Amino acid sequence: MKKFDTPAYQAEKDFKDQPDLKIQIENAWSDYVKYCTINSQMGNPWSSSYDHPRSWYYNPLVTPVTPIKNNTVPIQWGAFPNRINHYFTDLFTQKFGKADATDKLHELADIGPDAFSKKYDITLTVTKNPCDPNNTATKPFGPSGPRGWQDEYCEWAVTRDTNGDIIAVDFTHENPEYWFHMWKVSPDMVVSLYQEILNNSNVKKEDLYLLDEQNNPVIVRETGLPAYNPINKWNNGSSATTAGGGAVHLTSPPNSLGAEIYLGAAATILRAVNGKVITDANALICAAQYGQIYRNSDPRIGQNVNSLVYHNKVKISLTNPIALYGQLPDFTQFTMPASAEGYKIEDCYKIIRGRDINPGTAFYPNNMVLHSRFEVPAGANFKLSEILVQNQPLKWGSQIADVFKVQLAGTGIPGGGEKPQEYPPVGDPDVTLPSVQYLLDNSLLQASLYNKLNTFSNLTSCITQIEAGTTTMGIAVLASDANKETEFDFGAGINASVTDFQDLGNDNQLFIIDITAQSDAVLGEKPLALYNSASDPKYTISGVLEVVAAGSLPKLNMMPNHTLLSDQQIQQVQKILK
Known part of the structure; x- marks a missing residue:
């Protein structure tokens, strides 16, 4: 098949x-x-x-x-x-x-x-x-x-x-x-x-x-x-x-x-x-x-x-x-x-x-x-x-x-x-390991929670895309059992830097990250693993990120969204991740 x-x-x-x-x-x-x-x-x-x-x-x-x-x-x-x-x-x-x-x-x-x-x-x-x-x-x-x-x-x-x-x-x-x-x-x-x-x-x-x-x-x-x-x-x-x-x-x-x-x-x-x-x-x-x-x-x-x-x-x-x-x-x-x-x-x-x-x-x-x-x-x-x-x-x-x-x-x-x-x-x-729950643009996450879209399939099921040779800012990662020092591993050619962090309670966390795809990064889907220490096994989740060729995405005058979650939105996250 x-x-x-x-x-x-x-x-x-x-x-x-x-x-x-x-x-x-x-x-x-x-x-x-x-x-x-x-x-x-x-x-x-x-x-x-x-x-x-x-x-x-x-x-x-x-x-x-x-x-x-x-x-x-x-x-x-x-x-x-x-x-x-x-x-x-x-x-x-x-x-x-x-x-x-x-x-x-x-x-x-x-x-x-x-x-x-x-x-x-x-x-x-x-x-x-x-x-x-x-x-x-x-x-x-x-x-x-x-x-x-x-x-x-x-x-x-x-x-x-x-x-x-x-x-x-x-x-x-x-x-x-x-x-x-x-x-x-x-x-x-x-x-x-x-x-x-x-x-x-x-x-x-x-x-x-x-x-x-x-x-x-x-x-x-x-x-x-x-x-x-x-x-x-x-x-x-x-x-x-x-x-x-x-x-x-x-x-x-x-x-x-x-x-x-x-x-x-x-x-x-x-x-x-x-x-x-x-x-x-x-x-x-x-x-x-x-x-x-x-x-x-x-x-x-x-x-x-x-x-x-x-x-x-x-x-x-x-x-x-x-x-x-x-x-x-x-x-x-x-x-x-x-x-x-x-x-x-x-x-x-x-x-x-x-x-x-x-x-x-x-x-x-x-x-x-x-x-x-x-x-x-x-x-x-x-x-x-x-x-x-x-x-x-x-x-x-x-x-x-x-x-x-x-x-x-x-x-x-x-x-x-x-x-x-x-x-x-x-x-x-x-030992509980940090895990990825969702990865999507923070603007989508914010609006999804505001509208009380209460499950992953109702947030978005489409893979998040970034262009090779660019840095994409304002990407939200909802995680569990992570901390401020948790590392992100998308594989070779992809670097992630944390710009904002929020502890959501109940062992859930929000990271706002910038993702840089090097110009020579291999195109395609990039599984993501989180780890708290170098000795942690790197179990990956698939289908969260895709690198596409430079020039594939529209050029937009959009400011990245770094807003953290309100109390109401945190409550909505707890409903999703319970």
Whole structure:
């Protein structure tokens, strides 16, 4: 395999009339997935024991294998947020009665914990550390964000008429990282796709800009154009109107492609206690410290991957094209009204992005749906609200999420007689090493935190670029377990000097650095290692910096940003890095 393909080969469709841009985004996307793969294979040697290396997760760019039916396994889970069911079924049964509890669970999945708590004067808390049954501390139900609670790699927005009846529901499974790469290649294409997906010509390019605290667009140094805000007014929240709201791509902090790949790699390590290998889905998460227990997705992905390694003795990689794919709903769970007059429920379902079957030449199991919509066909004389879902009138978009699944796939190769890695549960190492969390221009970091973009995939997934023979100032590095004297190593020809330092608490730090690339520096990606002493092992993180040829980037009259973080921004960092 020469490259990773875009989700559902979507770039071929998005840029079918712009071949140069198609090649550009396909190459950038493949590089991004490659770096995610390399970092996921690395695991966490900085602050965890028994989580490095993950040698049973292979890189298909290095170890070529052709996915076929006999070596590729679909991994599926329910699209409805299972943590809502786990934590609140009993509470809602007590408060609202058994007859209404399910309806209230669906309502919570649609409107979110803040609106639900306010409407019903109820406090929604969950166990702070569900892996520790002796810890009785609680925290507000999350994750945070405008659709944070929709955390099964499926998010949706509901459109209602003036009577409050549902007239459309949009479901998205698209990762935010692909949209960042599209924006870097062509903001105009992103705007056009927003208008097409939402069927709304009111979407303007400036609506998608990331704004700073003074309400000015933040300019991306590498393009000279405004940065992208992934939780802009048209991709924000779980309701949609002609004036705002909608679901274009995923926004919840756990719903990122990087998290999916990292989880898949982490699950290839077998975990054993007292000589017995752990096989329970939630116990595996607690032992390996990947994902969140009681979700549908994380436990199912981890358990399935782990089982393939344990029982089949195969090394695993997520199947190309790596993405989260919605599956066709179970249409038998719907009952059409008499007024439908010959229309079938399938007539109300439309795939907006992706495909119901694999459009590529390589094998990929089942459906590859990235975005779908439920709405009544034009000219029909019935409403969605007249349809029954599992014998109940359609009141909430989450009722539809209850009857379809989300999927990824894994492709295995023989272990070659090797014994799978078998480690104890993840623990604390004897020596904690400094590690890189994020590297990006400080102006982007400042605005991202001001806008409460609360996860890496919602900051930016595009690699930071600098020109050979230049010094680039005002680069922010969020780190953990570092100190003022921590050294930076980008490899030969690249020098970093610290100009500002801020201790953020909770073992997190902010460095503002200048990076100088010598004129003869080798072009390409530069992994970064941090170290506190010369004797520290230099474990690198990939995909944070790229040296490009002199003259490749626009010449801008931009002052470097050396502003340190405010108290509010520090609190936001703590949410991200907790």
